[in-house]
Amino acid sequence: MSQEGSKEDHEGAPAWLRSSRWRWWLLPAVLALVVAGLVGLWTVDPAEELAYTEFVELLEDGEVARITVDDDGRVEGDLEDGTAFETVVPPFVQEELEQRLLEQEVEVEAVAPTDGFLASLLAFLPFFLIIGLFLFLLQRGASQQMGMMQGMGKSQAQVIDAERPDVTFDDVAGYEEVREEVREIIDYLREPERFREVGARGPGGILLLGASGTGKTLMARAIAGEADVAFISASGSEFVEMLVGVGASRVRDLFEKARERQPSIIFIDELDSIGRKRGSQTTIGSNNEQEQTLNQLLKELDGFDPREGIVILAATNRPEMLDEALLRPGRFDRQIEVPLPTQDDRVKILEVHLRSKPIADDVDLTVVARGTPGFSGAQLENLVNEAAITALRDDRREIMQRDFDAARDRLVIGKRQSSDLLRDAEKRRVAVHEAGHALVAAVQDAADPVAKVTILPAPKALGTTEQLPTEERRLASEAELQASLVVRLGGRAAEMVVLDELSTGAAEDLAQATELAGRMVREFGLSDRVGPVGYPTQDEPGGLPGVQSRPYAEDTQQLVDEEVQRLLRDAADRAQHLIEQHREVFDQLVDRLLEQEQVDGEEIEQLLA
Numbered sequence: 114m115s116q117e118g119s120k121e122d123h124e125g126a127p128a129w130l131r132s133s134r135w136r137w138w139l140l141p142a143v144l145a146l147v148v149a150g151l152v153g154l155w156t157v158d159p160a161e162e163l164a165y166t167e168f169v170e171l172l173e174d175g176e177v178a179r180i181t182v183d184d185d186g187r188v189e190g191d192l193e194d195g196t197a198f199e200t201v202v203p204p205f206v207q208e209e210l211e212q213r214l215l216e217q218e219v220e221v222e223a224v225a226p227t228d229g230f231l232a233s234l235l236a237f238l239p240f241f242l243i244i245g246l247f248l249f250l251l252q253r254g255a256s257q258q259m260g261m262m263q264g265m266g267k268s269q270a271q272v273i274d275a276e277r278p279d280v281t282f283d284d285v286a287g288y289e290e291v292r293e294e295v296r297e298i299i300d301y302l303r304e305p306e307r308f309r310e311v312g313a314r315g316p317g318g319i320l321l322l323g324a325s326g327t328g329k330t331l332m333a334r335a336i337a338g339e340a341d342v343a344f345i346s347a348s349g350s351e352f353v354e355m356l357v358g359v360g361a362s363r364v365r366d367l368f369e370k371a372r373e374r375q376p377s378i379i380f381i382d383e384l385d386s387i388g389r390k391r392g393s394q395t396t397i398g399s400n401n402e403q404e405q406t407l408n409q410l411l412k413e414l415d416g417f418d419p420r421e422g423i424v425i426l427a428a429t430n431r432p433e434m435l436d437e438a439l440l441r442p443g444r445f446d447r448q449i450e451v452p453l454p455t456q457d458d459r460v461k462i463l464e465v466h467l468r469s470k471p472i473a474d475d476v477d478l479t480v481v482a483r484g485t486p487g488f489s490g491a492q493l494e495n496l497v498n499e500a501a502i503t504a505l506r507d508d509r510r511e512i513m514q515r516d517f518d519a520a521r522d523r524l525v526i527g528k529r530q531s532s533d534l535l536r537d538a539e540k541r542r543v544a545v546h547e548a549g550h551a552l553v554a555a556v557q558d559a560a561d562p563v564a565k566v567t568i569l570p571a572p573k574a575l576g577t578t579e580q581l582p583t584e585e586r587r588l589a590s591e592a593e594l595q596a597s598l599v600v601r602l603g604g605r606a607a608e609m610v611v612l613d614e615l616s617t618g619a620a621e622d623l624a625q626a627t628e629l630a631g632r633m634v635r636e637f638g639l640s641d642r643v644g645p646v647g648y649p650t651q652d653e654p655g656g657l658p659g660v661q662s663r664p665y666a667e668d669t670q671q672l673v674d675e676e677v678q679r680l681l682r683d684a685a686d687r688a689q690h691l692i693e694q695h696r697e698v699f700d701q702l703v704d705r706l707l708e709q710e711q712v713d714g715e716e717i718e719q720l721l722a
């Protein structure tokens with residue numbers, strides 16, 4: 114593992130020069146010095162430079178009043194009429210000259226050589242200083258001068274971090290799927306030449322989606338560590354400041370730094386604070402700045418030579434906030450979801466953070482993991498830390514099971530005071546809803562088999578039921594479409610049957626089911642009453658996207674609506690019927706979900722058998 118020190122310092126002035134108070138009077142001071150220097154140059158009479166022979170002539174004419182000589186033979190002096198002059202005496206005539214000086218009664222002063230040197234150096238010092246300061250000011254970019262004038266905001270050095278992490282996948286627990294997905298990135302960074310040779314482009318921008326604390330930053334750093342490349346990072350929220358133009362110049366800087374160090378990884382945390390949808394913002398003022406920053410980022414992404422050994426990663430927990438322009442092909446066109454850890458993942462994360470800590474024999478990490486549903490990696494790390502502190506407080510050398518219990522209570526009760534008080538009731542509702550989808554999918558032959566059900570919150574959903582088609586299909590039969598409707602309505606049906614009450618959780622399901630039923634009636638000719646007609650869904654050319662013209666009569670529309678309702682009602686009844694018929698298995702499924710958060714398809718099959 115190579116390491117160049119964890120954090121490089123950044124080029125530029127020393128800290129005392131960077132402090133803003135200095136800057137305030139730096140500029141006026143430099144100007145004053147320049148003016149003083151120029152005035153000095155004009156008022157002091159420049160000495161006349163004489164050739165040695167001219168000097169000797171003047172000397173013999175008795176014109177020389179006094180001279181000062183140094184060891185190197187440099188002579189400065191005044192003529193009788195007051196004119197200053199300079200000359201150099203060749204070493205081979207020095208003795209002869211001495212005679213003449215004595216004859217002419219010239220006042221002679223000798224100077225030690227070092228003194229002379231120092232004196233001239235001192236005389237030039239202000240000019241050196243002025244030139245130095247000017248160069249220094251010129252060298253600093255416009256953006257920094259802006260920051261300087263502003264006297265506020267963070268300096269560049271704090272915004273962009275460059276390091277060579279020594280974190281590896283050993284430090285990231287669980288998340289096998291995510292690891293598989295990033296394998297290719299590491300291969301590319303390790304040997305970009307191999308991609309170049311075959312003319313393949315490397316991976317473009319990759320977006321890591323997930324709640325905060327799920328380990329997105331950790332994962333990005335581990336990729337850099339595994340590939341042994343530089344890691345250039347910044348947080349989106351630090352890009353956008355009050356002053357227009359600062360963010361854009363920081364984005365430029367970020368990419369420049371990565372180019373200097375390639376192969377490298379650029380990591381932008383909190384991408385949503387730069388990449389928010391344009392025009393969706395209500396705060397005036399910073400709007401323009403945010404837009405400029407985003408535009409610069411888009412420009413950098415587009416101007417990017419994909420053959421350069423640079424990979425761009427960004428993280429967000431609010432993908433729906435992002436401007437669509439960011440997600441277009443060639444930009445952040447790949448998304449990797451970093452979910453909250455499952456129970457198994459949690460055990461592994463706990464193990465990673467307990468690696469160097471002494472634990473007692475009575476500790477069962479599975480129990481700890483079971484008691485911490487919904488905890489993120491960061492929260493689990495916190496839990497371990499709290500447990501260690503609890504043990505320490507008791508003067509024990511080892512962490513025991515009860516330390517974890519105490520730590521968990523402290524963390525969870527802290528949380529309970531907020532919205533999590535509702536969590537248990539809510540969790541049951543989610544379990545019932547998802548079990549409904551899953552059971553209905555499992556018992557219908559025409560439905561795709563269930564891969565897994567979870568009640569772990571995911572972006573946009575409280576739980577998920579995944580179905581996997583057994584084979585890739587290009588055609589769907591009527592029976593399959595109907596089964597699919599039933600599965601979509603299964604969640605809502607389960608809430609009806611078990612809780613005798615509906616919730617808002619089914620809105621997405623209903624919208625999807627309605628859309629599918631609509632297409633069955635209008636496009637696929639699957640309704641006897643509407644008949645064998647097909648009106649494909651098409652955006653009107655030149656019209657607003659999403660606004661469709663209706664190619665059929667008002668009466669037909671009414672018929673379509675009625676048929677859609679009938680299909681949906683039939684499907685809902687069927688779903689309810691199926692759940693009632695398999696109520697025992699259904700209840701077991703709900704319990705299992707509550708207990709282990711995730712149940713896979715095979716387990717459901719076993720329950721049904």
Ligand code: ADP
Nearest residue numbers: 285286325326327328329330331462490491494
């Ligand atoms: P994010 O960037 O998603 O907000 P971080 O990467 O900053 O999350 O995670 C914060 C901390 O949580 C990490 O430094 C690490 O200690 C811990 N952590 C998160 N996920 C994991 C994991 N899968 N394995 C080990 N530690 C983790």
Ligand code: ZN
Nearest residue numbers: 546604619622
């Ligand atoms: Zn649902």
